[in-house]
Amino acid sequence: MLNYCRIDLTHFGGVDGLQLTRHPKPALAAGQVLLNIHYSGLNPIDAKTRAGLGWAAQQNADKLPWVPGYDAAGQITAVGEGVDEAWLGKPVCGMLGFPLQGGCYSSMRSTDLNELLEVPKGVHLAQAAALPLAGLTAHQAVFEHGQAQSGERVVILGASGGVGHIAVQLAVAAGCEVIAVASARRKPLLQRLGAAQIYDYNSNWLADVSACADLLLDFAGGDFGKAALASVKSKGRVVTLPTVTADSVKQAACEADLDATGMLVHQDVDALQHLLQLVAAQKLTIEVESCYPAGSVADAHQHLEQGHVCGKLVLNWCQ
Ligand SMILES: NC(=O)c1ccc[n+]([C@@H]2O[C@H](COP(=O)([O-])OP(=O)(O)OC[C@H]3O[C@@H](n4cnc5c(N)ncnc54)[C@H](OP(=O)(O)O)[C@@H]3O)[C@@H](O)[C@H]2O)c1
Incomplete structure (x- = not known):
């Protein structure tokens, strides 16, 4: 049948x-x-x-x-x-x-x-x-690879996408000051999710956000990811997500004296359980x-x- x-x-x-x-x-x-x-x-x-x-x-x-x-x-x-x-x-x-x-x-x-x-x-x-996949990726990027700490300034490039909009909320809840980079039409969403500053990636945003971040979460990769390295403090941390361009972003980060890593999301049912509970408690949208x-x-x-x-x-x- x-x-x-x-x-x-x-x-x-x-x-x-x-x-x-x-x-x-x-x-x-x-x-x-x-x-x-x-x-x-x-x-x-x-x-x-x-x-x-x-x-x-x-x-x-x-x-x-x-x-x-x-x-x-x-x-x-x-x-x-x-x-x-x-x-x-x-x-x-x-x-x-x-x-x-x-x-x-x-x-x-x-x-x-x-x-x-x-x-x-x-x-x-x-x-x-x-x-599941986007939530686990965001969780692992922010905490496992990014080691985000309360009080740190975190730039999130690609902040309105599947992974980005979850990462913004997790980093804000962890006490980070989040600088979200997305297209201008996503500003109301990112304000609602708690980003402290929001920049349009079509603007000259790096003029305002230069060498000020402890951590860059690069969810766009390629040339956009490489350009965004200028937002990170000397010796700051970078997590770059798109695997196809991870090596070139890491190489550019290394040349800029930054500590960069790529990642591949892995199964973690405990973290997913936690994320589901946050959604149920209306603490994660x-x-x-x-x-x-x-x-x-x-x-x-x-x-x-x-x-x-x-x-x-x-x-x-x-x-
Ligand atoms: N390595 C891993 O384990 C892993 C896991 C998950 C995802 N990924 C990769 O990570 C990337 C992001 O995943 P996702 O699921 O979040 O993708 P997605 O939902 O397709 O994200 C697209 C977002 O990127 C934004 N964007 C487009 N161009 C941009 C730019 N130049 N600067 C900043 N933001 C820009 C878009 O914003 P607008 O709509 O405002 O233009 C859109 O919100 C993808 O390449 C994906 O394949 C890797």
Whole structure:
């Protein structure tokens, strides 16, 4: 019986490689659960991999069709051997299969229970699908790699994107003075999220913000990231996120006597639990700019790859 839908990436390139297909129910191994996915989160890596760029594309080149997506939220509808039936019907979310397996652009997915977290009351499943990868990245950039401390001045480049808008809130809550850099139209959002100063990246913002930051969180990378190094104090810290340009930003940082690091987000269910609790307590806002029906995944990818998403995009499997 063909009873669930998913998005197959059939070939690398344009959005025509994303095909909605139907399949029989996935099998469950011991310790696994079947997740009925209501929403899948989108991340820039999905569009890069679809285009055939990056490590996930290289490693999956001979495994097409491959199902993209690392973020999902929904309900548990079946449990495998050894899993307590009390999980049946629970709303859950998680970052699943990062970076090689993917599989969240799907209305159903089997997964190990220990990769999922219960979604607390008050958190919409669309937010829960938008949170995991971007939230964990923001958390790890601010605290694990950035070592942000109360009282420090932190410049966040790309402050209104999926990772950026969460990082702004985490750094503000940690007592940092946040200088947010985004396009002018994002000023009201960034004010609401607590940024102390907000600059338009199309302005000459570095004239005002020169050599004053303890930490730069570079979520834009490339030449924008390199230029933003001028905002950091001598011997200050830099975390640069886009992996494709990380080496060149790190090299430029080293030449400017700054301490720079790249990073790759990793699974951390304790940190994700903490972030979910912050959302439930309305101490962390997850902006979902657009929610696309799963069948409109091509439109969602075109939106995503323009690089101007405010917060997050999600796919809805229930429409
Ligand atoms: N290494 C890792 O583990 C890891 C994990 C997650 C993400 N990433 C990478 O990190 C980057 C950010 O991820 P994301 O999910 O936050 O992306 P996103 O949601 O697509 O972020 C786009 C944001 O970047 C802003 N932006 C565009 N050009 C800019 C510029 N010149 N200066 C400053 N901001 C600019 C846009 O602002 P406007 O809309 O205002 O133009 C938009 O809000 C992506 O390259 C992603 O692939 C890496």
